[in-house]
Amino acid sequence: MAGAKTTEESIIQWIQRHAPQRPESSVRLGIGDDCAIIRPPSEAFEMVVTTDQVIENKHFLRDSHPAGALGRKLLARGLSDLAAMGAAPAWMLLSLGLPDWARGDWLEQFLSEMFDSIRALDPGGELVLAGGDLSAAERFTGHITACGTVPRGRALQRAGGRIGDRIYVSGALGGSALGLQRLLAGGVADETDPAVDRHLRPTPLLALGSALREAGVSAAIDLSDGLSSDLGRLAKASGLQAVVDAGDVPLFPGASRQQALHGGEEYELLFTAPAGLALPERLAGSDIRPIGELRAGEGVVLREQGRETPLAEAGFDHFRSANSSS
Amino acid sequence: MAGAKTTEESIIQWIQRHAPQRPESSVRLGIGDDCAIIRPPSEAFEMVVTTDQVIENKHFLRDSHPAGALGRKLLARGLSDLAAMGAAPAWMLLSLGLPDWARGDWLEQFLSEMFDSIRALDPGGELVLAGGDLSAAERFTGHITACGTVPRGRALQRAGGRIGDRIYVSGALGGSALGLQRLLAGGVADETDPAVDRHLRPTPLLALGSALREAGVSAAIDLSDGLSSDLGRLAKASGLQAVVDAGDVPLFPGASRQQALHGGEEYELLFTAPAGLALPERLAGSDIRPIGELRAGEGVVLREQGRETPLAEAGFDHFRSANSSS
Numbered sequence: 001m002a003g004a005k006t007t008e009e010s011i012i013q014w015i016q017r018h019a020p021q022r023p024e025s026s027v028r029l030g031i032g033d034d035c036a037i038i039r040p041p042s043e044a045f046e047m048v049v050t051t052d053q054v055i056e057n058k059h060f061l062r063d064s065h066p067a068g069a070l071g072r073k074l075l076a077r078g079l080s081d082l083a084a085m086g087a088a089p090a091w092m093l094l095s096l097g098l099p100d101w102a103r104g105d106w107l108e109q110f111l112s113e114m115f116d117s118i119r120a121l122d123p124g125g126e127l128v129l130a131g132g133d134l135s136a137a138e139r140f141t142g143h144i145t146a147c148g149t150v151p152r153g154r155a156l157q158r159a160g161g162r163i164g165d166r167i168y169v170s171g172a173l174g175g176s177a178l179g180l181q182r183l184l185a186g187g188v189a190d191e192t193d194p195a196v197d198r199h200l201r202p203t204p205l206l207a208l209g210s211a212l213r214e215a216g217v218s219a220a221i222d223l224s225d226g227l228s229s230d231l232g233r234l235a236k237a238s239g240l241q242a243v244v245d246a247g248d249v250p251l252f253p254g255a256s257r258q259q260a261l262h263g264g265e266e267y268e269l270l271f272t273a274p275a276g277l278a279l280p281e282r283l284a285g286s287d288i289r290p291i292g293e294l295r296a297g298e299g300v301v302l303r304e305q306g307r308e309t310p311l312a313e314a315g316f317d318h319f320r321s322a323n324s325s326s
Numbered sequence: 327m328a329g330a331k332t333t334e335e336s337i338i339q340w341i342q343r344h345a346p347q348r349p350e351s352s353v354r355l356g357i358g359d360d361c362a363i364i365r366p367p368s369e370a371f372e373m374v375v376t377t378d379q380v381i382e383n384k385h386f387l388r389d390s391h392p393a394g395a396l397g398r399k400l401l402a403r404g405l406s407d408l409a410a411m412g413a414a415p416a417w418m419l420l421s422l423g424l425p426d427w428a429r430g431d432w433l434e435q436f437l438s439e440m441f442d443s444i445r446a447l448d449p450g451g452e453l454v455l456a457g458g459d460l461s462a463a464e465r466f467t468g469h470i471t472a473c474g475t476v477p478r479g480r481a482l483q484r485a486g487g488r489i490g491d492r493i494y495v496s497g498a499l500g501g502s503a504l505g506l507q508r509l510l511a512g513g514v515a516d517e518t519d520p521a522v523d524r525h526l527r528p529t530p531l532l533a534l535g536s537a538l539r540e541a542g543v544s545a546a547i548d549l550s551d552g553l554s555s556d557l558g559r560l561a562k563a564s565g566l567q568a569v570v571d572a573g574d575v576p577l578f579p580g581a582s583r584q585q586a587l588h589g590g591e592e593y594e595l596l597f598t599a600p601a602g603l604a605l606p607e608r609l610a611g612s613d614i615r616p617i618g619e620l621r622a623g624e625g626v627v628l629r630e631q632g633r634e635t636p637l638a639e640a641g642f643d644h645f646r647s648a649n650s651s652s
Contacts, residue, residue, distance in 0.1 A: 028372065048363055135379055
């Protein structure tokens, strides 16, 4: 996308040429009309839909976040919600609000890494960019709407936890918060630093979400706002209290416990399963680890050496913090 | 929504209390999980999806556009695309980027008028707010994703026009551009001025879109960017040239011909039908009027007293103009 070719029409044409093509998909009519036309799945399936946004100076800073990483992250935010429901991706819509500086090369990098990420995450080729909207803007905004399919009645919900269920988390926590801290510490971002990479380029765990659904877990949520916040949401939706064994929370190398308990943008999956359900230590490429259990009550409690203390939500609330990234 | 109650959680709770409730809808699980869960329509139907945005200082100015009108307009932008496909609304997602000033009363007015508009447009009660996303932002942004259903294979597309088809438009044109001109002329907006009202509070023509589909029209588009632009899109998608009889373009009272030919945000429907198809002069509450025809060639031509001149697209391109409203 040359700097000069930045009319609305030329951007749409560039997207049509470069977005992954899936001729046999659920999208019967894609980019270029008032609406996209979607074939519904068979009645054996339901659809799940989600929408997410990245906004300049709230979710990212232009100087510290590379354009390509941001395109990948916006995609990951949407697809991670599908993963948390145990769904397979089907189609997405993408809307952009573009300042002058974000057209041309910046936009090409943003979109190219997003499209490459789609090809890598979805080699079977179901996920289609079906449409979107472009506008000028004073601050960059990116919006994704993502739709997936899941066998009817089988979507993983936050509300499915039962008394006695074990709480599990995938991966290791705190890396994204650590990476953000290093990124904002100034200087040029070291993208070879694993923590910085984890913050900049999260991977939505689609295969893990489907595997967990098939394994029969009871509830799930993705870790977007931090363990303390997101586990609080799962516990509240299930009408129960979550107890976390502090020593069992897996730490990303170099991350502090505070970063692991409260740091956002992990995009790992947090889920619960009946105590009798045997789960492997590794599933669909991710380590999974028990960190506590659900019991009667409310809120989240941290248990350490026999002592229990309430774990206040200190994860990201979009209106509590007005700082850069969540 | 009191000024103090503006945490993310309190806004979501306010929305859950005030959004129209449709217990028997296509939405099996709405606001409050990682995704909404949607029941697919039967295989006799397809779905159509669209996404639209309003961005501060691009689509509106805080000082001249009332919050309630803006909420209604964002809804209209999404639903008008469904109308142009001949679809019935099913569900929507709403994402907001909120500066400090936009929380509290402003947001309550924005949402209240949107929700009232849903109740008025959809008395049968199919359209459900299924979810969304909230974030802080330096400039207000609102995003809607709207999904509708249409009998399989019957969605109206831009590409359906055939040689000899008549071109029709609903309503009268230029009112929105005239209203915007008056709105920006300074002073307090006179919301009793019909042109100002038309600019601020457009109505998506859902019943007309369905009636046109049932009547057998060949192609349709909604007038969001202006007749010259949108007719150019329909003609291009159909691989034909559009000829417009200048004297037949219906003018909104007080609007200039330039405003009628190029002004955006009308949200009227522009459509084509075989010359042999008898259409009434009034349908689903809208006047409909023939303004020209499709023939071999490309582009849009204005015909007046036997002379033909190319009608250049002068409607809204989001990157040609950086000014306030489209």
